[in-house]
Amino acid sequence: MTGFERWSAAMARTLYGPGGFYRCELPGRHFATSAQTPVFAEAIARLVDDVDARLGRPDRFTILDVGAGGGELLERLAGLLDDRFQLAAVELRPKPPHLPNRIAWGPDLPDAVDGLLIACELLDNVPCDVAVVDPDGRVRYEEVDGTGATRLGDPVTGEDAAWLAAWWPIGTPGERAEIGAPRDTRWRGLTGLLRRGTALAVDYGHMRHARPAAGTITGFKDGREIPPVPDGNRDITAHVAVDAVACDRLEPQREALRRLGLDATPPPLPLAFQDPVGYAHALAASSAAARLMDPEGLGAHWWLWTDR
Numbered sequence: 001m002t003g004f005e006r007w008s009a010a011m012a013r014t015l016y017g018p019g020g021f022y023r024c025e026l027p028g029r030h031f032a033t034s035a036q037t038p039v040f041a042e043a044i045a046r047l048v049d050d051v052d053a054r055l056g057r058p059d060r061f062t063i064l065d066v067g068a069g070g071g072e073l074l075e076r077l078a079g080l081l082d083d084r085f086q087l088a089a090v091e092l093r094p095k096p097p098h099l100p101n102r103i104a105w106g107p108d109l110p111d112a113v114d115g116l117l118i119a120c121e122l123l124d125n126v127p128c129d130v131a132v133v134d135p136d137g138r139v140r141y142e143e144v145d146g147t148g149a150t151r152l153g154d155p156v157t158g159e160d161a162a163w164l165a166a167w168w169p170i171g172t173p174g175e176r177a178e179i180g181a182p183r184d185t186r187w188r189g190l191t192g193l194l195r196r197g198t199a200l201a202v203d204y205g206h207m208r209h210a211r212p213a214a215g216t217i218t219g220f221k222d223g224r225e226i227p228p229v230p231d232g233n234r235d236i237t238a239h240v241a242v243d244a245v246a247c248d249r250l251e252p253q254r255e256a257l258r259r260l261g262l263d264a265t266p267p268p269l270p271l272a273f274q275d276p277v278g279y280a281h282a283l284a285a286s287s288a289a290a291r292l293m294d295p296e297g298l299g300a301h302w303w304l305w306t307d308r
């Protein structure tokens, strides 16, 4: 059993430390993400084509998936893109053995990227602290122990206090906020690798006008949302304050996917009689697109774009 510690330390230990959740578990076993969906990969292949055209179809074009999980997105892209496109994952977990050889895999970032750098549901897992307003109106760090019990810690000061003041001001007793500075820093570091091309983060998030008063830190395991107990057996995640993250533009996933040609309209019923197999395929694709574009679900995720 661990004693009380701040959430950032608890998340770092329980997700990425020895025996941590992401050292042992495949994300796809515990929760569904956009990147695990075939029609998402098809949309990303169209995005790759757009970026490739903008870059003048260079000899080398890299697609770097940071936090690639089980490699589902890269595996599908390997079937959609020819060998001119280098596919690479940055991931703490070992490479799943069934993935094609052409997918490079390892824990380290390259020095630079020319092409597309993509990070799906990475930033929400970047460890961050939680701040709470105490009964006297002071903003303090929340601390947590290995059972999930919480208590108030030191007052929030310095850069963390400045981040809250700028992006997520809280002042009413009981209000909570996740201090997003480590996510901003992480994304600035990743976009800094981009020499030419596009960097894209896809994640859960909220904007300043709609911050959740109680914060969002939560747990996931076996497909269910559960309390965020830092015991190494579950994902612990907090939505991203997306407007604080430096990028060129922000767009809801449903709009980005619509622009990339995803269509959630079901196929016309008469097709079921003329071409039953074609109808079944079209229905499966439109249902998958509807799930990715659902404004109450994955469609509300944010796409954070940076172009060079």
Ligand SMILES: C[S@@+](CC[C@H](N)C(=O)[O-])C[C@H]1O[C@@H](n2cnc3c(N)ncnc32)[C@H](O)[C@@H]1O
Pocket: 022, 023, 027, 033, 034, 035, 036, 066, 067, 068, 069, 070, 090, 091, 092, 093, 107, 119, 120, 121, 122, 125
């Ligand atoms: C929520 S999962 C998302 C997986 C996949 N991108 C998807 O959308 O299905 C986050 C992944 O990021 C990986 N990850 C987190 N921090 C990382 C780091 N510093 N370096 C490499 N991988 C990291 C974790 O191991 C985990 O597989």
